[in-house]
Amino acid sequence: MLSIKNLTKIYKGGKKAVDNLSLEISAGDIYGFIGHNGAGKTTAIRAIAGVMDFDKGDILIDGHSVKEDGLFCKSITAYIPDNPDLYEHLTGIQYLNFIGDIFKITKVERENKIKKYADAFEITSNLGDLISSYSHGMKQKLALISAFLHSPKLLLLDEPFVGLDPMAALVLKNTMRELTDEGSAIFFSTHVLDVAEKLCNKIAIIKNGKLVASGNTLELTNGNSLEEVFMEVVEHA
């Protein structure tokens, strides 16, 4: 579903934010992307989402290059940044309807999906209020609902659990499993290693823009905790 080939992003000034990163994410994968602050996780995710240009390599989503066929890639992808700043002058329902219009989702489908996810995240009664009145967690929930609206084949989430209450975090985890069961792929960054270990079937560890470890979660941890593996890999890489 997602093929990252030798991705390199160099910032003006010469710093390599992502250095020759290659990864394969298949349909059905919940792929965790971990690394310390400034390791290059967000840059890589932004490049995949098509909101940031990159210098070398290529990214294919469902066989289509994000450089050459960006619009198609975006139409089957959902992306949520680490701090989702949404259109504050719109109400929650107006924002969801806006996303529905852009992704050309049918009326019935969008109404059903909004009801399903807004009820699950317990945010339905707040959808008529301006987003500017929302708390951080409510904005995160709204961003997640907007991402689920068009049943994306690829879901890119940057720190999706930050700001969510325990109930919402559980809803998110269940929805992630539900989506991958239906054939979607999820690639997400997190600092919560416990969640990554339990939720992800595959893990990639990045340090200073370089991939230092990746693979099946069970094989990678090999009986140890992900925290131990992470510390070991990052210290010795």
Next chain:
Amino acid sequence: MLKQCLKLFKVQLLHMFQINEIIHSKDKRKKRNAILLAFTMILLGLCLMLYVGIMAASLSYINMTNLIPGYMFATTSVLTMVFTIFKASAVLFGSKDYDLLTAMPIKPWVIVVSRFLTMYVSNLVLTLITMIPSALVYGVFAKPGFRFYLMTTVGLFFIPFIPMTLATAVGAVVTGISSRMKHRTLFVTAISFFATVGIIVLSLSSGNVTREMISDLTKIMTEQINSMYFLAPLYTDALVNGSLSSYILFIFLSIIIFAIFVKLISWKFNAINSALSSKTAKGNYVLKDLEISSPLKALYKKEMKRYLSSSLYVLNTGIGYIMMVIFAIAVLVVGIEKMESVMEMPGLSKIFISVAPIMLGMMASIMTTTVSSISIEGKQWWIAQSLPVKTKTVFDSKILINLTIALPCSVISSTLIAFAVSATWLSLLLLYLVPVIYILFTTIMGITINAHMPTFNWDNEAYVIKQSAPVLIAMLVGMSVAGIPIALIFVLNNLASELIVVVVSVILSLVTFVLYSKNNKMELKLIQQQK
């Protein structure tokens, strides 16, 4: 406390002039843009200085040298009021760093003074631009002593205080009242608009009444200046007659009015900010039928909601169009001969039908919504970048917002003028067509400039709407494309005026087409603030 105030002021200056970005950015484009901005500002300043110098000199040639200091003082003060009234509330109360600052051990007056100083800097620049050339012209013609130069130099720094204080006070009162209102944007927009139009109309009409009454032109002018701004007689007395008591009174009034104002604002600063940040949330929504739109319509609706959510945005971009309609109404009601005297443009009535289309175009070119429409997305720009829509669709939605506001105003204005003057069919055609061409040009050019010089990390929308480089550049370009043909028609004394208008229109249409095509080929992900 003073140290804290200066620290805050320094932080705001660093942000306002993007000094850190210029110093620490490793991007050459960023530095190039900064140089371009500085060049544009210097050019604008020089043009204004030249204009002021010519104005002052023309007063001397008609033996009114003694009126120069008072006239320029009053004009500068009115301009400062007009420029401040729009942004005062946004600068004082609209900053996103309010929570950060109030959580620190800083007194409200320190924040108020530091913000006021930020506005003071830009107004002081305006004061220097208008007062220095006029003082020099006065110096050449009146040959005053050293005392004049000393008093002028020290006085320069006090001139902006009272107009800024008055304008900010109006802004603060409006914001204070509106903070409890549901439709606060509408209220602030309406009040600010009427206040601005009021200031302009009052300062223009004061001279118009006396013009026909008295034959003594000096007396008329003196009355006009004095009615323009209440402190003008005091300033004239101080500078022209060398009255030290008037001078000290002027300085004293400037300081005391400012101090009282700071005290009052500091008293209610937290209350107003808290009221502004409190949001209405009902939390009783029930899912209803949703209206389906095309991607372009959805983006357009989103853009329109953003536009109407900011009174500062509406006022700054709408004022040119509204002035255009007011101008056309004035032409119809007052008549062009009288307009000629009000606008102080002798000979206007003879060539009016030739320059009217471009004059309308010029008013439409003052400001466009598009020139800040990309930057205003701020930290939400990622949404547009990640959506599966073409660049053209995103830009078209922004263009349509400006056209929605501008085109009706243009058609109404052209129609009003068409009724007011007799014209040939070609003149009529140009009267309708040329303003539209200007509007299209400035709208598309606004996108081009903003896409090349976006600012997304602002923490006060006043920065991108009023002070950013794209806004200044667009204003300069807009004034040039209208000013040059108008000047040509004046200089050539209406000879081949229709040809000039047609040629300029054709050139602008071609440039607009090229810019539109180029804009649509841009990649949204490449439109990023450089780090």
